[in-house]
Amino acid sequence: MRSVVLAQLRTHAARLIASTLAVVIAVGFVVATLVLNETSRSTVLDTVGARYVHAAAVVTSEGGSLADDVADLEALSSVGVVAPAYEAGVSAEVPGRPGSQYLSVQSVADAPQLRWEQLSSGRLPREVGEVAVTDRARAEVGDVLTVSAYDADGEATTSQATVTGIVDLRGDPQAGLFARGFVTEAQARDWGAGFPAELRIAAGPGFGADEVLRDVTAAVPGDAVVRTGEAQAERAAAALMGNTTALASVLLVFGTIAVVVAGLVIANTFAVLLAQRTRELALLRCVGATPRQVRRSVLGEALATGLVASALGVAAGIGLAALISAVAGSNSAIPLSGVAVPLSAVGAGMLVGTVVTVLAALAPARAATRVAPLAALRPVDPAPLRSRPGVLRLVLGLLLAVPGTALMGGGAAMPDVRVALPGGVLSFLGIVLLAQRAVPPVVAAVGRLAGRLGGVPARLAAGNATRNPRRTAATATALLIGVTLTSAFVVGAASTRATATAGLAAEFPTDVVVEGFAGELPGSLENTLARTDGVARSAPVLAGTVAGPDGDLVGAFGVDRAEAAATLRSTEDLVLPGPGQVSVPEWLADPWAVRDGDRLTLGGDPDREVPARQFTVRVVDADNPLLLDATELRALAPDASLGQVWLRLADDDPARQLDVLDRITDVVAEASPDTQVTGLIAQRAEIDEILDVLLLVVTGLLGVAVVIALIGVGNTLALSVVERRQENGLLRALGLTRGQLRGLLAWEAMLVAGVASALGVVVGGSYGLIGAASVLGQVGDLVLDVPWLQVAAIVVVATVAGLLASVLPARRAARTAPVAAIAAA
Amino acid sequence: MSVPVMTVPGELRTGETTAAVRAAGLRKTYGTGETAVHALAGVDVTFAAGEFTAIMGPSGSGKSTLMHCLAGLDTATAGEVWLGDTPLTSLRDDQLTVLRRRRIGFVFQSFNLLPVLDARENIVLPLQLGGLRPDPAWFDAVIARLGLRERLGHRPHELSGGQQQRVAIARALLPRPDVVFADEPTGNLDSRSGAEVLGLLRSSVKETGQTVVMVTHDPSAAAYADRVVLLAGGRLAGDLADPTAESVLDALRGLGA
Structure with missing residues (x-):
């Protein structure tokens, strides 16, 4: 049977393109997310942890001063040098720049091996009266800064400091927040630094980090914590990475959605491929293949497709991550430099892609084993395929959807998102199951309407779209999922924005307030x-x-x-x-x-x-x-x-x-x-901007699911074209022009895509409103808002994209010579 | 290769009755060079209006190719086809399509009907493709003659083979085409249904003057026709008027089939 599998793959490779593409996109998405997450982790480790990685040990203390320990520690034989870190906050005036700015000052280690600062120009300070600053200070080497330091009572003392160098913080995500200054220990103390918050320790000649760690731990007071430099770097990075890890998990949720949608598309592709091959499979059975062998050959085909597509997907994902990293670079909110590819990402991508493909092929493979050997001998059955949607599916769908919806409604009324969220997940699963039954009648009804408008091609398309309800339902469901989630998010974000804007307006009713100090x-x-x-x-x-x-x-x-x-x-x-x-x-x-x-x-x-x-x-x-x-x-x-x-x-x-x-x-x-301008408008703009970016990013991510689903639409049509070669030939013989035949397929695509996206928008919009009600209702006064224009745009874009998906199959169909109808298969 | 016998030049017959379809020097070649296959190797033939003609010949004689070229379904390599006064070879695809829709009816051996449409929709399909409505009186007459009144709402898979062919004939007759082409219309039917279908084709010629050209390999089917054109090796190989099953069989034996 292996030779049959290989021959099938060679012969029908083109037909597997759509499934492959779906897997590639989904896997690529997942892998890119994992790789970007790892990249940003290692970038942060490189930048935020830079000051620690070369230290053998780092001592930190929550409470007391570590100043007294410096001498004790330096006396240890395993310890080379100790660099206490003094920190202070001052305000500095840069010549030629209006006003003064906050400067976060830290001390530079005396010992060269504990200096981590990278200079883009100049040198580090050597004495009091010198300072190196970051770019953010917008000062130049040689500038003399007027520095005001404040003591504990708020009394200011003013001094001068000459800029000796500019420190480059590389990809440090906090580099842009405020300017930093680097000074000698003595200067830091002069500027108000109290006691060192941490000690960085370099090992003495011939000693390793382990010995330093052991000796230092024994020497410092009990409330001080001693870690290796690497451990401290990891810790610093983790503190900063909390947010990005959350972001990565959100991204992976969308990755999962993409994978599920891809699974639907793959299952559909295999079902259609096998339906076309009924006679071939029957012939195999005639010449002695057991049902087991038939199933194995189908699954083998799926496995091969899955492996190849996943490998491509992994490569695409890494490429995408590298591209994003290169484009976004250190300017992005998430720190990125280069790419770090964890083996786990590669493994996960391969596993997810292959498993999903094989799982998706299971049901079609089972159907294939039911092909009777006699089917090989019968002429092609012109009767439309009748498939009854499973009763089990209906019951299960209702069991999930009805209580889920009730739970969700309850969650919105309470309002409590912890009730609404599981309700939403349950009901959505139910709706996906029910869609299999609901979509074909809706398509038929809309098709009848379209038939009045679009003439014969539209009527034929309506008939074609519903002749294989299961396939239409599966195609539509893939799109439905993507559109539902997209519109849920768009509507939810609009309500969030409306609520936030109303709340802000109530709290800060004035755009700008000017008042005198x-x-x-x-x-x-x-x-x-x-x-x-x-x-x-x-x-x-x-x-x-x-x-x-x-x-x-x-x-x-x-x-x-x-x-x-x-x-x-x-x-x-x-x-x-x-x-x-x-x-x-x-x-x-x-x-x-x-x-x-x-x-x-x-x-x-x-x-x-x-x-x-x-x-x-x-x-x-x-x-x-x-x-x-x-x-x-x-x-x-x-x-x-x-x-x-x-x-x-x-x-x-x-x-x-x-x-x-x-x-x-x-x-x-x-x-x-001495006048203060408070721009509440700035706060409002900031919140707007955050929502805009968030909306854009998530819509883009869900767009991936929609794109995969649309590949499914094109795929189903392409296979239908192959299947209906004779029929299209007959229509051409009877006087259907090429244009009308293309129109027929366009109508079919638009019907399926249009119905799926319209249903998706209705369902998704409700989810968005309910979600917003249950989340925001807890916070304050709720303002619901439906962005009709965007919602309409989703339907139009999905429908038009469906139309575009029909272009290639339609071209192929239009090339069918009328004679094909008579030259029987 | 047999020498053509009893050939009647097309031009001669044109003088006697109006020609519905005419072909001159028709050639159809598949492939090139050494491997070239001449499905039609120069055919001149005329089909008179109001006549029931059968095209016969052994397998591979080119009879189906001839019909496809005559009906504008396939393009000839060389030669010319006229439907009435319209030369087909100069028409673009869309013009050919519209011409098929308006002026030609088809009855195929199998897969004649669209599975998603019921019988009535199948019958009116060619008219509707051109945005036309059937003449109700003529529609009723055709339906009555073919005995389809009770079957109009049925989908093809709910009809027997004979019923399906009758629906196909109704569809072919409804636009009152210049010519109906039937390609082995009885090939998939039992002999009783086959006889019924042939009888219906014949009566449409007799009663309404419909021109019918039928491709068949069955001598007894050919006997329903007014005239039999014999084809062998892509050339015209004989022409029988008022054929019977026996005379057709004799003529076929003469071809060495």
């Missing part, structure tokens, strides 16, 4: 800001003090309600008072013992000679001072002046809002140096 702003500033390009509305906020009911003076803001309201995104938390009203923050309402609707007397201050006034209280959940009507504040506090300016930015181009924020900062800095 010292309190008073120049009166003309509001006008200047209002005229700044990109500012839509502005409102001045008066600041003054008024006497509370207890006679003490408290800060108060005064606004014109209409003017201020125009600048706010939400007045849910920040309630603007009208005349006769006051918004009292909770922190004042408690000591004053006032509640909503109470009357409150303010301003009965004997020193100021202003009459007291009565106000109606609104208690608000905000950090602001008292909030009054501007006119009334002026009456109560004649010395009130401009305290804040609230700005609302134009929405026409969200991308430009950050530029506008920069411009406002410049304008303000010029007008009044």
Whole structure:
């Protein structure tokens, strides 16, 4: 039988291309994920761990100072040198750059063997008054920095330091966060470093790390921890890698989805391949092959396909990882340099691809053994294949889907994601099983509609699409899974964004707040800001003090309600008072013992000679001072002046809002140096950006599943074309033009892809909404949002892609000579 | 290779009745050089309108190839085919397709019907492909003659072989084509159903003047025709008027078949 398997593979290699492609993509995806994870781990180890890897031992202490131990340790015979690490935080002014910046300072080891810093130019500092900095400081060698160091009481001392070199942190993911400075131990202590947090130890000549570790452990106090340099490097890397490991597991979830979809496509391909080969298999049985041998030959074919495809997939995955690593490089959020290929990734890829292929071929192989020897002698049966979807499948599907959906609904209502999530998984499995039964009738119904629109080719396509319900269902299910997950994510992310935006707007209702450090702003500033390009509305906020009911003076803001309201995104938390009203923050309402609707007397201050006034209280959940009507504040506090300016930015181009924020900062800095600009818009933009990137990445990942499924659509069609050669020939003989024949296949592809994606969007959209409800409902006020445009785009893209998938098979079908109908198979 | 006997040049017959289909110098060669096979080695033949003609010959004589070329299903290597006044060899594929749809009916040996369509849909398919509706009176007449009224809603796999062929004949007759080509229409049928199908073809010629050209290897089937054209080695090898099973058998023996 082996010769038969090999001959089959040689002859039908082309027909296996689709399954191979599906396996290659799925395996490639999994392998690329594993390789990228490993690459980023080793990159972090190289960069974050750089300072430790060359040390024989590292001593760290949670509590006390290690300074006293240095001398003791250096006295040990196995210890060469000890480098205590002093750390301090200072602010530094770089000549030619406005303002000062934070500089995280650490001491450089005296001993060359414990120096790990890589310099891109200059040299490391040798004495007090010298500093090497990272790129981020944007200083150049020779610059003299003005450094302000603060002692424990917050008293600043200012000194000068000359930049001697620029340190290159390579792929350190934290390199971009803030600037770092490298100085001598003495300088670090001068700048406020207290005691060394860790000691790095180099072995003495002739001693190994083990001996150093043993001796040092014995010598240091009990609360200090001693590790080898490598162990400490691993630890540092792991601390930073926590997030990326989580990311890798998320990626692997998507990898699993891709693998499942690929499995469906493969199972389908094999089923069709074997259906076509019925007579061949029967002939094998006629000449004496046992059912066992037939099954083995089919599985052997699957095994060979799986091995080849997995190997290609592993290669593709490594290539993809290398490409991503090269393109993203050290600029990405995940640190990457080069590629590190763990053997486990290669093994996992080969195993997953091969096992999935063989498993997918099991059912078709079993069907193949049921071929009767007589089938070889019968002419081809023109009757449509009738396959009954299994009752077991139906029952199991219902058993999973109904309670799963109920659980999910309960989880959304509670709301508790821990209830909704298992419900979602169960019901989705159920839906996948039920899809086998539900898809063909839906395709038939839609096909009847299409038949009215598209004429004869569409009607024929509708008939063709449902003549083998199991195959159509399997093809559609593969696409359904991909589309369901994609749309679930798109809808879920939209609701998350809507909820987050609403929450942010309530919490930070102003886009930009300008306020003075010292309190008073120049009166003309509001006008200047209002005229700044990109500012839509502005409102001045008066600041003054008024006497509370207890006679003490408290800060108060005064606004014109209409003017201020125009600048706010939400007045849910920040309630603007009208005349006769006051918004009292909770922190004042408690000591004053006032509640909503109470009357409150303010301003009965004997020193100021202003009459007291009565106000109606609104208690608000905000950090602001008292909030009054501007006119009334002026009456109560004649010395009130401009305290804040609230700005609302134009929405026409969200991308430009950050530029506008920069411009406002410049304008303000010029007008009044000790002024603070708080851009809540920046926070909002940041959250938006994170969601955008996340959405893009995940959509891209799920796109892989959709692509595999579409290969399945093309594959099913291609095999149908082979199968229906005679029939297509007959149609051509009877007057179906080539164009109409291509149309027929296009309709068939669009029907299957369209129905699958429409169902997927409906199911996935519901999942997205339920998921968002159960997750976000726990956090705060839920805002559900369906991005109709994106949802419609998913259906259109999947359907059009289905159409494209039909192009190649259709070309082949159109080449069928009409004579093929008569020249019987 | 036998010398053609009793050949009647096509041009002569054209004078007597209107020609429905005509071929001149028709050649069909597969392969090139040493291995070339001449399926048709220069055939001149005319089929009169309103006549039932059978094309006969031993296996490999080129009778099916001739029919495919006459019906615009296959392109000839050389020579010309006219359907009425329309020369077929100059037509593009789409033009040929539309011509087949409008002016030619087909009845094949097997796999005649589309499994996804019921009998009625199969019958009206060629008209619908051209966006036309059948003339209801003519549709009823054809259905009545073929006895298909009770079977219109059935799918092909629910019909017997004879019924399937009758549906195919109805489909061929419905557009009132210039000519109906039948390729071994009784090849897969038992003798009773076969006789029924042949009778129906014959009556369509007699009663409505339909032109029918049938390829067969069965002398008793050929006896239903008004005329038998014999083919051997890709050439015309004889022409019998008003054939009987015996005269056809004799003529075939004369070919050495």
